[in-house]
Amino acid sequence: MFLRKLCRGSGALNIRTYSVGVIDKRPPKILITGGLGQLGVECAKYLRGKYGRENVILSDIIKPTTEVANDGPYIFADILDFKGLQKIVVDHRVDWLIHFSALLSAIGEQNVPLAVRVNIEGMHNVIELAKQYRLRIFVPSTIGAFGPDSPRNPTPNITVQRPRTIYGVSKVHAELLGEYYHYRFGLDFRCLRFPGVISxxxxxxxxxxxxxxxxxxxxxxxxxxxxxxxxxxxxxMHVRDALRALSEFLEVPNEKLNRRVYNVTSxxxxxxxxxxxxxxxxxxxxxxxxxxxxxxxxxxxxxVFDDSEARRDWQWNPExxxxxxxxxxxxxxxxxxxxxxx
CATH class of the missing domain: 3.90.25.10 (UDP-galactose 4-epimerase, domain 1)
Incomplete structure (x- = not known):
């Protein structure tokens, strides 16, 4: 749709890469979409503690509380507005994109058309944005990406999925699209399948x-x-483990990753x-x-989630x-x- 007109980038953009401590000694500039959902605010606090307050930008389409606004940079970002997202990435020199925007399982079933727009069209926008500007992009997935035909105890990293919620369908779509962009375009796409996150x-x-x-x-x-x-x-898993897993996974060198999508659990x-x-x-x-x-x-x-591949490849270990x-x-x-x- 409107992506065809807006997603063409110059060749100069496609050779720009970021890796902390290699090309650029500055900390990464991180944009978090859907930042006022379950994980966003806590994720921003966690990453600001590691990379600096001004280097983590929280965004959403909702007016933030005073506490959120005072805690660090917060901007309006609509994931369905590709041109607006381009402007944010350019103006703020974004390096890493953490894409939390999504309607969750029970809410998604109540409004499937909205879930399709937010979870699928929004994913199309951010993945193309990451490709155009050579961003490292993290997209969370979920136990909801599996379905009744999947082995349930334990559920391995690679198995039949076939979810029966629009939330799950959209997450399988995100996993496969991200892997395709990685193998086709070299995109640094990373995804963790989280269990229920408790905060x-x-x-x-x-x-x-x-x-x-x-x-x-x-x-x-x-x-x-x-x-x-x-x-x-x-x-x-408790949110403390979820954020630690996300942060550690984002810092793993590409050569250590045998997959782009991993199960994690506690x-x-x-x-x-x-x-x-x-x-x-x-x-x-x-x-x-x-x-x-x-x-x-x-x-x-x-x-029961089998996260043995994450434990093997990048030493994930819950606390x-x-x-x-x-x-x-x-x-x-x-x-x-x-x-x-x-």
Whole structure:
């Protein structure tokens, strides 16, 4: 569509490369799209700690809170506006692009046309942008990229996928498109398939977000009604491990990567097992179960993620186990509730 007219670059652009410590000693300039979603704000804080406050630009189409605006550079960026994205990359001398913009699984099923635009058309824009300006591009994928025909326990790095949500379909599309651009054009495309990522931020519409919602509801109301069955096993990781995996993966030299897409995980548990761990800290709370449409999604996803290739190729190793996760979440969600006064 409009990409045909806007995506032609000069030959001079195509020979420009960046590698920290090789061509240029300055830190990378990083643009994060969809920055006000589940991972964006925390990712910006993490990377600003490594590369400097002014070198990590958070972006979205939403007005940021005062806290976000004060924490570092924030700009408006619409991933469906290719020309606007070009201007940002040129004006800010962007080197690395972290593309978080996406509608998550449950939300995507409620609005498939919007999910197609955001998750698929938006991906077309950023991948072509990265090719034109020789950016290193990171795009997260998900356990949702697998489907009911995939082996579930464990799910290896390379296997049949066939997801049955538009979110999953769009992520398989992103994986394959990124790999194609890498092998066809030499694009430095990198992708991690994350499990459910658990942080203190309120849930954002993902199927695995029960593992976030339970802490908010238990600490605020003393009870939680779970939309999954008690024995539904899914792979998970705390946001601290997710950000560390992302950061370490971005810095791995290309020659060490045998793949462009890797599974990463920390643990697997069920709602019942999580509730039992929470009960060791908070004695009096109630959990009930009323499965809804998200149960069908969860039943098609991996139960245990095999991330042995990431451990082998770039020494990925998680640090937060289930016991640590529960302790961290109780502490962090209490602080979030106190700070927001609800």
């Amino acid at each position: 203190s931020d309120p849930p954002g519409g993902g199927t695995t977000d029960y593992a976030i919602a339970i802490f908010h509801d238990v600490l605020r109301k003393g009870r939680y009604q779970c939309y999954l069955k008690p024995d539904t096993r899914l792979p998970m 643990m697997s548990f069920t709602p019942e097992e999580l509730a039992e761990k929470i009960n060791q800290h908070l004695k009096e709370f109630q959990i009930t179960y009323q499965p809804d449409s998200r149960q069908d999604i969860a039943d098609s996803w991996p139960q 937060v186990d289930l016991d640590n996760l529960v302790s961290l979440m109780i502490k962090e969600v209490k602080e979030k509730i106190a700070a927001n006064g609800y």
